Amino acid sequence: MKYTSVGLHKIAQSLEEFSNLHESNTNVSSIRTSLERYEIQLHEIIEDMEAHLKELGETDGFSRFRITGLNQLAETVQKRIRQLQNPSNCQTAKYITFDFTNLCGFGCSVHQLTACLHMAFERERVLVLKKHSPGDIFREWLKQNTIPLSEKCSYEDLNDKTDIIECPLKAYIPSDKDWIPNVLPKDVAEKLIYLHEAPYAWFAGQLTAYVLRPNLHLSQLINESLSEFRRSDHPVVGVHIRRTDKLIREAQSHDLEEYMKHVDDYFNSFENITPLLKPEIYNSNGYNWNNHRKDIGRFTHRNRSVYLTTDEPSLFNQFNTNYPDYILYGSQRRSVSAGIQNRRSIDSMNNAFTDTLALSETDFLVCTFSSNICRLAYELMQTRHEKLGDASQLVKSLDNVHHSEDFSKVKFEVLIPDLRAGLNYGDLVESKGNYWNGFSSNSLMWRNDGWSVDGQQKLSSVKQRNSFDVPAYKFRPELKITYFIW
Numbered sequence: 001m002k003y004t005s006v007g008l009h010k011i012a013q014s015l016e017e018f019s020n021l022h023e024s025n026t027n028v029s030s031i032r033t034s035l036e037r038y039e040i041q042l043h044e045i046i047e048d049m050e051a052h053l054k055e056l057g058e059t060d061g062f063s064r065f066r067i068t069g070l071n072q073l074a075e076t077v078q079k080r081i082r083q084l085q086n087p088s089n090c091q092t093a094k095y096i097t098f099d100f101t102n103l104c105g106f107g108c109s110v111h112q113l114t115a116c117l118h119m120a121f122e123r124e125r126v127l128v129l130k131k132h133s134p135g136d137i138f139r140e141w142l143k144q145n146t147i148p149l150s151e152k153c154s155y156e157d158l159n160d161k162t163d164i165i166e167c168p169l170k171a172y173i174p175s176d177k178d179w180i181p182n183v184l185p186k187d188v189a190e191k192l193i194y195l196h197e198a199p200y201a202w203f204a205g206q207l208t209a210y211v212l213r214p215n216l217h218l219s220q221l222i223n224e225s226l227s228e229f230r231r232s233d234h235p236v237v238g239v240h241i242r243r244t245d246k247l248i249r250e251a252q253s254h255d256l257e258e259y260m261k262h263v264d265d266y267f268n269s270f271e272n273i274t275p276l277l278k279p280e281i282y283n284s285n286g287y288n289w290n291n292h293r294k295d296i297g298r299f300t301h302r303n304r305s306v307y308l309t310t311d312e313p314s315l316f317n318q319f320n321t322n323y324p325d326y327i328l329y330g331s332q333r334r335s336v337s338a339g340i341q342n343r344r345s346i347d348s349m350n351n352a353f354t355d356t357l358a359l360s361e362t363d364f365l366v367c368t369f370s371s372n373i374c375r376l377a378y379e380l381m382q383t384r385h386e387k388l389g390d391a392s393q394l395v396k397s398l399d400n401v402h403h404s405e406d407f408s409k410v411k412f413e414v415l416i417p418d419l420r421a422g423l424n425y426g427d428l429v430e431s432k433g434n435y436w437n438g439f440s441s442n443s444l445m446w447r448n449d450g451w452s453v454d455g456q457q458k459l460s461s462v463k464q465r466n467s468f469d470v471p472a473y474k475f476r477p478e479l480k481i482t483y484f485i486w
Helices: 002-021 026-059 062-085 106-123 137-145 186-195 199-211 216-225 256-276 279-283 289-298 314-322 332-337 346-360 372-381 404-409
Strands: 095-098 126-129 183-185 236-241 305-310 327-329 364-367 395-397 412-414 428-434 439-451 457-461 467-471 475-477 480-482
Touching: 026 256, 062 106, 062 126, 062 186, 062 199, 095 106, 106 126, 106 183, 106 199, 106 346, 106 372, 137 216, 137 346, 183 186, 183 199, 186 199, 186 480, 199 372, 216 346, 236 256, 236 346, 236 372, 256 314, 256 364, 305 314, 305 332, 305 346, 314 327, 314 332, 332 346, 346 372, 364 372, 372 395
Parallel strands: 095 126, 183 480, 236 305, 236 364, 305 327, 364 395
Antiparallel strands: 412 428, 412 475, 428 439, 439 457, 439 467
16 A cells, blocks of 8 residues: 555656646646545555554554564574684684675675675684785774674684685675575574564674674763763654765765655654554553553654764754754764765764664664665664564665665565466566566566475476566565574
């Protein structure tokens, strides 16, 4: 339904542009007015359904079951990473190494490192970094501010070893490798898929959380920087606006107003949904309705808040001018340090991590998934089970979908058949692009021929791969399961 709402909004916008050019065309104006009315009605239906779904989750106890289950899975994954990274004997352990030869930005470097940790996790090896070379600021930042990947083993333990595996740069990882992307450990996959709508983003968040464990020095710095923001007792939407070098070839510019439309939609929705929740739903499940009434008070217009991060400092002044009713969190000083000329410094990376962490601690994200920082914040947000449960839907990306750079290696599974395109349940397609109007371009690659007796799907390759446009909600990324040993 949300895709349909987006489609209606796009049509209404196009008609508005047309009617502005042809002011005397009353028919176009009438159609546009009707579409806008339908769009409002559709939003109301969506809000009502979300309220009832939330009630249902509280009524049958699934919301608490989900939180407990995700917490248990997180403990299992973190324990396994610690065991693999800290073997009983570093001399006999097997290793994967990585050297930061690709001097990219903070978010890019973190994603590269988590990809290597994913590889080490799957191969049951210890990930260690080679000795850093002069000018490798990110490696120096890790050394100064985070807990080491291994607290027992180091690069010096690799002397005379011949079975070392080099982790490749993420961009050059072959598409046939089992450990990237959208790959889950077999022992976790079944339960995780049941509990979380974006299981790979959740697993990526667990890897990232391990890599970015701050030491005492960085923890104190973060607590000081975010003290006012963390004291907030009302919802905050995180907004990340990437400009500067990202616009040269990787992304297009979006005005502040585009981001704020989705911020307003979020607050409007919650102001409408929260009062619909009934006292008996909470009281019957051990919740305190009086506390919930306080939650309702959090969603008043006067408490609308945004945490803004950007590499364009002037946006802070623009925000204060255009949105004076909003409470604004964030730091213009940290924004200055994100500029191209300042980015390769320890101070800038401290600021980047602080802002990324703050974004992950908000209640909803509006950003562009073409940015590593946006994706990083979204992944870390998935680790906040106690507050958010499944946070997979608490984001609005203005451009790409999550990890679209891996789409050459990802296939999409058909969930809802499409007769016009000849797609059946279980078919696998390749995504050619997303139009951001509710449709995507795809080509059929594998036809579902049913399932074997042991439950394995039988697929046959399709020779003629014609492209077709189909509503995007009919697909989900194919999840691969690999045999991690636990």
